[in-house]
Amino acid sequence: xxxxxxxxxxxxxxxxxxxxxxxxxxxxxxxxxxxxxxxxxxxxxxxxxxxxxxxxxxxxxxxxxxxxxxxxxxxxxxxxxxxxxxxxxxxxxxxxxxxxxxxxxxxxxxxxxxxxxxxxxxxxxxxxxxxxxxxxxxxxxxxxxxxxxxxxxxxxxxxxxxxxxxxxxxxxxxxxxxxxxxxxxxxxxxxxxxxxxxxxxxxxxxxxxxxxxxxxxxxxxxxxxxxxxxxxxxxxxxxxxxxxxxxxxxxxxxxx
Amino acid sequence: xxxxxxxxxxxxxxxxxxxxxxxxxxxxxxxxxxxxxxxxxxxxxxxxxxxxxxxxxxxxxxxxxxxxxxxxxxxxxxxxxxxxxxxxxxxxxxxxxxxxxxxxxxxxxxxxxxxxxxxxxxxxxxxxxxxxxxxxxxxxxxxxxxxxxxxxxxxxxxxxxxxxxxxxxxxxxxxxxxxxxxxxxxxxxxxxxxxxxxxxxxxxxxxxxxxxxxxxxxxxxxxxxxxxxxxxxxxxxxxxxxxxxxxxxxxxxxxxxxxxxxxxxxxxxxxxxxxxxxxxxxxxxxxxxxxxxxxxxxxxxxxxxxxxxxxxxxxxxxxxxxxxxxxxxxxxxxxxxxxxxxxxxxxxxxxxxxxxxxxxxxxxxxxxxxxxxxxxxxxxxxxxxxxxxxxxxxxxxxxxxxxxxxxxxxxxxxxxxxxxxxxxxxxxxxxxxxxxxxxxxxxxxxxxxxxxxxxxxxxxxxxxxxxxxxxxxxxxxxxxxxxxxxxxxxxxxxxxxxxxxxxxxxxxxxxxxxxxxxxxxxxxxxxxxxxxxxxxxxxxxxxxxxxxxxxxxxxxxxxxxxxxxxxxxxxxxxxxxxxxxxxxxxxxxxxxxxxxxxxxxx
Numbered sequence: 068x069x070x071x072x073x074x075x076x077x078x079x080x081x082x083x084x085x086x087x088x089x090x091x092x093x094x095x096x097x098x099x100x101x102x103x104x105x106x107x108x109x110x111x112x113x114x115x116x117x118x119x120x121x122x123x124x125x126x127x128x129x130x131x132x133x134x135x136x137x138x139x140x141x142x143x144x145x146x147x148x149x150x151x152x153x154x155x156x157x158x159x160x161x162x163x164x165x166x167x168x169x170x171x172x173x174x175x176x177x178x179x180x181x182x183x184x185x186x187x188x189x190x191x192x193x194x195x196x197x198x199x200x201x202x203x204x205x206x207x208x209x210x211x212x213x214x215x216x217x218x219x220x221x222x223x224x225x226x227x228x229x230x231x232x233x234x235x236x237x238x239x240x241x242x243x244x245x246x247x248x249x250x251x252x253x254x255x256x257x258x259x260x261x262x263x264x265x266x267x268x269x270x271x272x273x274x275x276x277x278x279x280x281x282x283x284x285x286x287x288x289x290x291x292x293x294x295x296x297x298x299x300x301x302x303x304x305x306x307x308x309x310x311x312x313x314x315x316x317x318x319x320x321x322x323x
Numbered sequence: 324x325x326x327x328x329x330x331x332x333x334x335x336x337x338x339x340x341x342x343x344x345x346x347x348x349x350x351x352x353x354x355x356x357x358x359x360x361x362x363x364x365x366x367x368x369x370x371x372x373x374x375x376x377x378x379x380x381x382x383x384x385x386x387x388x389x390x391x392x393x394x395x396x397x398x399x400x401x402x403x404x405x406x407x408x409x410x411x412x413x414x415x416x417x418x419x420x421x422x423x424x425x426x427x428x429x430x431x432x433x434x435x436x437x438x439x440x441x442x443x444x445x446x447x448x449x450x451x452x453x454x455x456x457x458x459x460x461x462x463x464x465x466x467x468x469x470x471x472x473x474x475x476x477x478x479x480x481x482x483x484x485x486x487x488x489x490x491x492x493x494x495x496x497x498x499x500x501x502x503x504x505x506x507x508x509x510x511x512x513x514x515x516x517x518x519x520x521x522x523x524x525x526x527x528x529x530x531x532x533x534x535x536x537x538x539x540x541x542x543x544x545x546x547x548x549x550x551x552x553x554x555x556x557x558x559x560x561x562x563x564x565x566x567x568x569x570x571x572x573x574x575x576x577x578x579x580x581x582x583x584x585x586x587x588x589x590x591x592x593x594x595x596x597x598x599x600x601x602x603x604x605x606x607x608x609x610x611x612x613x614x615x616x617x618x619x620x621x622x623x624x625x626x627x628x629x630x631x632x633x634x635x636x637x638x639x640x641x642x643x644x645x646x647x648x649x650x651x652x653x654x655x656x657x658x659x660x661x662x663x664x665x666x667x668x669x670x671x672x673x674x675x676x677x678x679x680x681x682x683x684x685x686x687x688x689x690x691x692x693x694x695x696x697x698x699x700x701x702x703x704x705x706x707x708x709x710x711x712x713x714x715x716x717x718x719x720x721x722x723x724x725x726x727x728x729x730x731x732x733x734x735x736x737x738x739x740x741x742x743x744x745x746x747x748x749x750x751x752x753x754x755x756x757x758x759x760x761x762x763x764x765x766x767x768x769x770x771x772x773x774x775x776x777x778x779x780x781x782x783x784x785x786x787x788x789x790x791x792x793x794x795x796x797x798x799x800x801x802x803x804x805x806x807x808x809x810x811x812x813x814x815x816x817x818x819x820x821x822x823x824x825x826x827x828x829x830x831x832x833x834x835x836x837x838x839x840x841x842x843x844x845x846x847x848x849x850x851x852x853x854x855x856x857x858x859x860x861x862x863x864x865x866x867x868x869x870x871x872x873x874x875x876x877x878x879x880x881x882x883x884x885x886x887x888x889x890x891x892x893x894x895x896x897x898x899x900x901x902x903x904x905x906x907x908x909x910x911x912x913x914x915x916x917x918x919x920x921x922x923x924x925x
């Protein structure tokens with residue numbers, strides 16, 4: 068067998084190994100549930116982006132792994148540093164193909180999920196409900212439209228587009244509900260916004276990802292700067308919100 | 324030992340004098356922020372003068388003859404020695420020690436994280452330990468490869484007798500111990516609890532240890548800038564005859580590109596920290612929102628350094644790994660020019676991608692799309708590094724040696740690090756993943772899996788050159804597998820944790836996250852134990868290993884044509900470079916004209 072024939076055979080073998088790895092890893096990805104449960108429309112957009120990046124990332128990763136496995140076994144030398152490999156300094160077609168493929172991949176993910184995901188997240192600037200959120204060391208204070216100030220549980224109506232207007236009174240915090248996927252920092256002197264449209268009912272006690280977690284290091288209490296989240300039916304939400312107003316006055320006194 | 328004792332004494336005297344003078348002028352306590360600032364500055368000057376800046380250098384400014392230290396043997400390493408090889412070893416030993424210290428801190432953190440609840444460290448102690456671990460490891464990654472291997476190898480590889488500015492080089496190193504002392508003594512002033520990122524307003528209102536962080540890191544930045552200046556000048560002006568840019572060994576390109584970055588951007592980190600210092604001690608309000616300041620300004624300035632910084636860490640590591648791969652695959656470095664082009668592409672793009680760290684920060688939304696695009700574009704030049712590595716392995720005659728085994732682990736890790744980076748460059752996925760364990764896993768894959776693997780692989784590959792002796796190959800390979808498998812076992816579960824809602828920088832977490840955390844903790848202890856094998860092998864072999872000879876790898880670059888270890892001033896006769904350094908397998912090719920290879924001629 069001449070040399071270039073040997074190269075071709077190696078290329079075919081490593082190609083098959085690559086293909087095999089891609090099939091196995093993609094199958095594993097589709098068969099397993101890695102992502103947590105979605106509780107909001109925004110979670111779907113973000114999870115779709117995550118899925119697409121994984122589906123495209125697996126062939127890239129598999130290529131590197133296939134090359135490494137094949138090289139380790141096939142090209143291992145039995146002689147000690149006396150024998151040189153073939154003097155292949157470069158190959159213009161390989162370099163050009165590599166550049167074209169990597170550039171095309173980068174462009175593809177930039178368009179989708181990149182720009183597409185951004186457009187979807189920003190598609191609707193309307194909100195049916197606006198809640199004001201204030202971070203302070205180390206708790207969240209949420210003000211509802213009727214003026215009720217809530218600190219112990221974030222209750223939200225399902226199927227409602229909600230805008231959170233977030234700020235901080237002391238240091239940086241970050242507003243994050245993993246079940247919704249969305250996150251925005253709470254910055255002193257600035258009001259930042261994030262949109263959430265809850266689609267599923269649920270409570271923190273059933274799913275740990277229904278929690279408003281501070282995600283920006285803010286000092287001693289950072290780890291425990293958590294507010295449980297509960298998504299309820301719209302009607303239940305209205306009555307709950309009204310209750311908060313009546314419950315508030317004595318509660319505030321009690322806190323002294 | 325005398326210069327070191329003198330440096331410690333003068334450093335302490337300087338600190339006390341600075342702090343006392345401040346108290347004498349303005350009252351208050353010597354632990355006030357301002358007193359710490361002036362104490363540190365005078366202490367730093369005292370330390371430097373004591374270690375040898377006065378004797379070897381500053382005396383000349385006053386018309387006195389310089390008295391460079393004449394110590395020989397191991398004592399050279401404790402003095403203001405200007406030999407680039409001594410300085411390289413000083414960096415190497417220092418940063419491997421810092422690496423082990425930072426790693427030990429990570430193990431303590433993993434004890435707390437092994438199970439939910441707060442049971443070993445207080446929440447506050449955890450935040451402070453995590454912050455210390457972060458900054459020590461960042462420093463190791465910035466200066467480990469570039470400072471140690473860069474100093475040791477760049478002059479040897481280009482055929483120079485030393486660096487362009489040998490005394491500046493010694494100064495770069497001797498600025499490092501005060502950085503370590505400053506950081507490690509921060510607990511005396513309540514330590515710092517803001518991570519290595521030191522975001523205000525927290526870093527303006529927390530305890531006084533933050534001031535020591537600012538002073539130490541600014542000093543470290545000065546060391547980086549001087550080191551970068553030295554490497555850039557050395558490569559630009561001191562190449563041996565015939566060592567054209569097109570014949571530069573790839574590690575030299577890596578060190579050169581990283582040094583340009585470090586020269587261009589380090590001052591932004593120092594400047595942003597000094598603004599915090601002014602907010603703390605001078606009553607300014609750069610970051611105080613109530614008085615019109617802007618906390619986001621800091622993040623822009625900080626990441627303007629700190630994103631390029633990851634390339635300052637990793638481009639020299641690319642160089643190390645490509646050297647190892649090409650010498651041990653015994654093939655020309657595949658697509659050399661494309662790889663060098665890739666390095667330059669990374670240098671250019673790295674300074675205009677910083678705001679991908681800020682997609683959830685509340686910065687202007689119109690910045691999201693351009694920074695996403697630029698960040699994803701950097702995957703293209705980085706891909707060329709993979710092309711060079713994989714293309715060189717292809718059809719090679721792979722020598723089954725520890726450094727090459729580590730290079731395989733490195734390619735595996737960096738593939739994971741690179742691909743997971745895309746999830747953080749994409750705005751949609753980053754909104755969820757920012758500030759979670761996914762980020763922790765990703766940057767450990769790039770910085771540990773990339774840079775630290777290169778530091779370790781390089782410490783094996785050039786061990787025979789540096790010590791003249793060979794390490795134990797079998798123990799080296801066991802460690803290579805241990806490190807690669809152990810590292811992956813620790814950090815793979817963290818991706819799952821991040822995706823599933825665990826935020827980073829927390830001492831405590833809900834029960835739901837217990838399983839993978841326990842697994843990662845156990846794996847971390849196993850990984851940590853492996854370093855005994857690493858340290859044991861290298862320490863034992865440095866004294867008892869078999870003599871290695873000048874060129875155990877039969878490699879072509881210039882450092883291997885000299886005795887091991889190379890003599891002071893390296894080349895008795897400057898070598899004449901006549902060809903490319905990696906022309907393995909090309910009949911009649913040579914990198915260096917035969918005369919210099921024999922050495923010793925005048």
